[in-house]
Amino acid sequence: MKIREEMTLLMEEYETSGQTQKLFSESKGIGFHKFNYWYRKLQREAAAPGGFHKIESRVPRPVRDCRAELVYPNGVVLRLDSLDPELVSRLIRLY
Structure with missing residues (x-):
């Protein structure tokens, strides 16, 4: 059995054990x-x-007719056609 499979089974057992990690x-x-x-x-x-x-x-109501580009340090680029301030904030914090 692979380690991932073993650990998945252990996690399922842990969840029902009621014990601390x-x-x-x-x-x-x-x-x-x-x-x-x-x-x-x-x-x-x-x-x-x-x-x-x-x-x-x-x-x-996101702001319409506005374009933005969000570039993460790992090179991922997100292009947005409309701006929703909360969405942009969450995307920035995601990285």
């Missing part, structure tokens, strides 16, 4: 830091499958 990882003979790494990793992946984050805007 520290106690659970010790009972399974896994280092706490390794367990916590996998826990956070699998939680992030479950929240955003495929590495994408769903962002919904709560502002009813």
